[in-house]
Amino acid sequence: MKFKTEIKPYTGAAGGWGSLEATTRYVFDSKKVLSNLRNLMRVNKGRGFDCPGCAWGDDNHSTFSFCENGAKAVSWEATRKALEPEFFAQHSVSKLREQSDYFLEYQGRLTQPLRYNRTTDHYEPIGWDDAFSLIASHLKGLESPDQADFYTSGRASNEASYLYQVFGRMFGTNNFPDCSNMCHEASGVGLKQSIGVGKGTIRLDDFEKADAIFVFGQNPGTNHPRMLHSLRHAADRGAKVVSFNTLRERGLERFADPQKPLEVVTTKSGRISSAYYQPNLGGDMAAVRGIVKALLEADRDRVSNGLSTIFDADFIAQNTAGVDEYLAVVDATSWEKIVEQSGLSEEEIREAASIYVQAERVICTWAMGITQHKHSVATVREITNLQLLFGQLGKPGAGLCPVRGHSNVQGNRTMGIDEKAPKALLDAMEAHFKFTPPRNPGHNTVEALEAMLKGDAKVLICLGGNLAAAAPDTLRTEKALSNLDLSVQISTKLNRSHLTPGREALILPTLGRTELDMQATGSQFITVEDSFSMVHASEGVGIPLSPEQRSETAIVCGIANAVLGDKYLNWMALADDYNLIRDHIEATIPSFTDFNARCDIKGGFYLGNAAAELKFNTPTGKANFSAANLPEQLIPQGNQDAPFTLQTLRSHDQYNTTIYGLDDRYRGVYGQREVLFIHPDDLAALGMKDGELVEIETLWTDGVERKVTGFKLVSYDIPRGNLAAYYPETNPLVPMSSFGDQTHTPTSKAIPVAIRRCEQKVDLQRIA
Numbered sequence: 123m124k125f126k127t128e129i130k131p132y133t134g135a136a137g138g139w140g141s142l143e144a145t146t147r148y149v150f151d152s153k154k155v156l157s158n159l160r161n162l163m164r165v166n167k168g169r170g171f172d173c174p175g176c177a178w179g180d181d182n183h184s185t186f187s188f189c190e191n192g193a194k195a196v197s198w199e200a201t202r203k204a205l206e207p208e209f210f211a212q213h214s215v216s217k218l219r220e221q222s223d224y225f226l227e228y229q230g231r232l233t234q235p236l237r238y239n240r241t242t243d244h245y246e247p248i249g250w251d252d253a254f255s256l257i258a259s260h261l262k263g264l265e266s267p268d269q270a271d272f273y274t275s276g277r278a279s280n281e282a283s284y285l286y287q288v289f290g291r292m293f294g295t296n297n298f299p300d301c302s303n304m305c306h307e308a309s310g311v312g313l314k315q316s317i318g319v320g321k322g323t324i325r326l327d328d329f330e331k332a333d334a335i336f337v338f339g340q341n342p343g344t345n346h347p348r349m350l351h352s353l354r355h356a357a358d359r360g361a362k363v364v365s366f367n368t369l370r371e372r373g374l375e376r377f378a379d380p381q382k383p384l385e386v387v388t389t390k391s392g393r394i395s396s397a398y399y400q401p402n403l404g405g406d407m408a409a410v411r412g413i414v415k416a417l418l419e420a421d422r423d424r425v426s427n428g429l430s431t432i433f434d435a436d437f438i439a440q441n442t443a444g445v446d447e448y449l450a451v452v453d454a455t456s457w458e459k460i461v462e463q464s465g466l467s468e469e470e471i472r473e474a475a476s477i478y479v480q481a482e483r484v485i486c487t488w489a490m491g492i493t494q495h496k497h498s499v500a501t502v503r504e505i506t507n508l509q510l511l512f513g514q515l516g517k518p519g520a521g522l523c524p525v526r527g528h529s530n531v532q533g534n535r536t537m538g539i540d541e542k543a544p545k546a547l548l549d550a551m552e553a554h555f556k557f558t559p560p561r562n563p564g565h566n567t568v569e570a571l572e573a574m575l576k577g578d579a580k581v582l583i584c585l586g587g588n589l590a591a592a593a594p595d596t597l598r599t600e601k602a603l604s605n606l607d608l609s610v611q612i613s614t615k616l617n618r619s620h621l622t623p624g625r626e627a628l629i630l631p632t633l634g635r636t637e638l639d640m641q642a643t644g645s646q647f648i649t650v651e652d653s654f655s656m657v658h659a660s661e662g663v664g665i666p667l668s669p670e671q672r673s674e675t676a677i678v679c680g681i682a683n684a685v686l687g688d689k690y691l692n693w694m695a696l697a698d699d700y701n702l703i704r705d706h707i708e709a710t711i712p713s714f715t716d717f718n719a720r721c722d723i724k725g726g727f728y729l730g731n732a733a734a735e736l737k738f739n740t741p742t743g744k745a746n747f748s749a750a751n752l753p754e755q756l757i758p759q760g761n762q763d764a765p766f767t768l769q770t771l772r773s774h775d776q777y778n779t780t781i782y783g784l785d786d787r788y789r790g791v792y793g794q795r796e797v798l799f800i801h802p803d804d805l806a807a808l809g810m811k812d813g814e815l816v817e818i819e820t821l822w823t824d825g826v827e828r829k830v831t832g833f834k835l836v837s838y839d840i841p842r843g844n845l846a847a848y849y850p851e852t853n854p855l856v857p858m859s860s861f862g863d864q865t866h867t868p869t870s871k872a873i874p875v876a877i878r879r880c881e882q883k884v885d886l887q888r889i890a
């Protein structure tokens with residue numbers, strides 16, 4: 123495949139024509155145009171299916187919420203291209219490994235269970251029963267259930283992920299690594315400590331009531347395009363949108379609504395951000411600390427002049443603990459440190475503080491720019507501190523909003539995909555299913571990989587996802603995966619994880635969310651939970667490509683039945699009728715009363731959020747201020763003298779490790795992905811020019827060489843000393859041992875690196 127490569131700054135607004143054009147291109151590229159379009163039209167309407175894109179909520183007022191990247195996700199899944207067994211007869215695994223991630227998924231949908239043949243190095247067809255028996259024989263042969271790991275990617279439905287964890291725990295382990303471990307873990311951990319619940323406190327319509335929305339470390343134009351509608355509406359009615367982003371992101375600046383025809387045909391577009399700050403990578407905690415310091419100073423001034431305090435003293439007194447300790451730490455943090463670490467000037471921080479304090483109702487949102495650092499938990503808690511000081515909780519138009527990634531990642535946690543499941547869940551499962559769940563904590567993603575490397579984990583089952591490409595330290599990760607006795611991938615499309623088989627490997631082809639799921643009792647729907655704790659039903663419409671594809675739920679039941687028989691549960695009856703699964707969920711997970719009946723509610727039902735009602739399930743019974751110091755330095759550890767810090771992020775044409783195309787329109791990159799964004803003055807200081815190729819090397823403490831080559835330099839509006847490049851191409855640079863405090867989340871947004879000129883690209887020396 124050849125692509126025209128070009129770097130051409132994008133001057134339009136996000137959304138608008140560019141958006142629609144790109145969408146239709148994707149739809150028409152795949153073979154079955156009409157059914158693709160029909161699929162699209164049904165997204166998020168009626169029962170229909172939930173968009174398999176991001177976890178943003180559905181706006182029930184607008185008739186048809188159209189998002190370019192959701193459309194890509196749907197048409198990518200709904201392609202009529204099928205990967206037949208002949209493909210695997212033609213191509214050996216070693217040969218396929220030389221292909222790009224784009225090529226692999228572009229080949230179409232997996233349509234038949236496949237087993238890896240180590241002797242021939244090819245995948246070969248296998249029957250479902252034989253596949254299940256193979257899994258059962260491996261799992262039953264383990265010395266301990268903890269030698270198995272059960273990974274989940276956040277697209278899996280509530281029903282499938284619930285049964286998956288029930289099965290895993292009945293089998294005897296809490297090893298449930300998931301994509302969330304690499305994603306919003308810090309939001310869950312931090313919010314739980316601060317406010318007693320690890321989820322956002324707002325609902326979608328709060329955006330209509332906020333006076334200010336502070337957006338930290340997030341690129342909604344690409345990753346949550348429907349959020350732009352909320353931001354645009356807020357900005358149009360005069361609310362302030364304040365962005366903190368290391369890069370200048372187009373989508374945070376201007377947005378043309380594709381649903382407003384006038385804006386599509388003219389160049390009219392709306393401004394999103396009223397203020398835009400570009401902190402250093404990892405500098406947000408210092409920035410927020412600075413905002414609080416500025417306001418604390420202003421408050422002392424006022425109070426000493428006999429005026430009332432600007433803080434919400436009643437809220438603080440009634441609802442919080444630890445304010446004095448926190449303010450003491452704010453006092454002890456110098457402006458020098460704040461300015462140095464945030465990379466923002468004192469004026470900028472004071473300006474942001476003044477916007478904040480003038481707003482009656484404030485929402486703070488964030489994503490990976492906040493959660494993929496060493497001090498992410500402390501940063502999430504610092505944002506919470508700010509909100510608590512002003513009582514921005516428990517009232518409309520205000521609160522905390524971690525914007526989730528995968529469309530059901532939040533639901534997966536609710537369903538018990540959690541390596542450290544709360545005691546209450548395990549107790550409820552013990553009482554309901556009459557078995558003894560394991561109580562020891564299980565592996566998170568990094569721990570699972572470490573265990574595979576050591577040979578302590580021998581079987582891996584993946585309910586979706588693409589661990590080989592998504593996890594850090596690519597070469598170590600691939601080594602870990604190939605060290606397994608058995609690796610089982612439940613997937614829709616071919617990906618890198620299939621190409622690093624263990625001694626044995628299975629690919630189990632599954633239905634996507636857009637597809638009709640026919641079982642013995644008829645067509646089934648599943649449920650998902652969005653970022654706003656709304657649970658709603660989703661029912662596919664597309665006709666599956668092959669009768670051999672099975673639903674995730676049916677696959678989980680098939681495995682469980684082969685391993686456990688009907689000792690605790692009649693798994694096959696559950697696969698026949700998902701209503702029965704929902705009855706078990708209702709019996710064991712809080713807030714799911716009348717679950718089956720409530721699935722008929724249009725737009726879904728709300729699970730509730732105790733903190734939003736000012737009930738704090740913390741040991742103090744209050745919302746806790748956190749009195750953490752700013753980190754000593756922003757680079758996790760290792761080489762503090764590294765000349766650059768690199769963040770790894772998403773282009774506009776990808777969904778995590780799924781590469782839809784090679785353009786990143788809003789950043790002006792076309793036909794290529796191996797680019798490195800750099801400040802023009804840094805380029806000049808290095809004596810290099812735009813378009814030159816460099817190698818990027820991680821500076822780390824363990825003596826392991828981590829290097830990628832052939833990245834093209836692109837000058838960009840980014841702070842000096844900071845770099846950005848796309849994931850997953852840069853995952854070889856992220857050390858597995860570099861992860862967040864209390865989270866084990868790889869520090870994908872803070873990698874200490876050096877760069878050097880190089881002549882050409884040298885392929886990764888992958889293990890054979």
Ligand SMILES: Nc1nc2c(c(=O)[nH]1)N[C@H]1C(S)=C(S)[C@@H](COP(=O)(O)OP(=O)(O)OC[C@H]3O[C@@H](n4cnc5c(=O)[nH]c(N)nc54)[C@H](O)[C@@H]3O)O[C@H]1N2
Nearest residue numbers: 339340341345366368403404489490491527771772777778
């Ligand atoms: N189309 C599409 N949609 C997606 C995804 C996708 O790949 N494609 N992925 C889904 C998933 S799983 C997730 S988790 C979300 C991810 O959504 P995002 O978090 O928006 O994803 P990233 O591309 O990692 O972007 C991080 C953003 O934070 C900024 N940033 C990085 N580091 C810092 C920092 O230290 N401080 C500040 N202030 N800014 C920083 C970057 O410049 C970038 O704009 O999107 C979900 N939605």
Ligand SMILES: Nc1nc2c(c(=O)[nH]1)N[C@H]1C(S)=C(S)[C@@H](COP(=O)(O)OP(=O)(O)OC[C@H]3O[C@@H](n4cnc5c(=O)[nH]c(N)nc54)[C@H](O)[C@@H]3O)O[C@H]1N2
Nearest residue numbers: 275301305586587588592613614615617770778779849870
């Ligand atoms: N360097 C770096 N690394 C990162 C990140 C980063 O910002 N930088 N981000 C991290 C984040 S936030 C996340 S969430 C993880 C993502 O990690 P994962 O969730 O593991 O990865 P995805 O790329 O989303 O998974 C894509 C694969 O899922 C399968 N798939 C798609 N749809 C379905 C389905 O409906 N059912 C099933 N069973 N399979 C399906 C397809 O086979 C596809 O190849 O990556 C993390 N890794």
Ligand SMILES: [Mo]
Nearest residue numbers: 305306527528
């Ligand atoms: Mo994510």
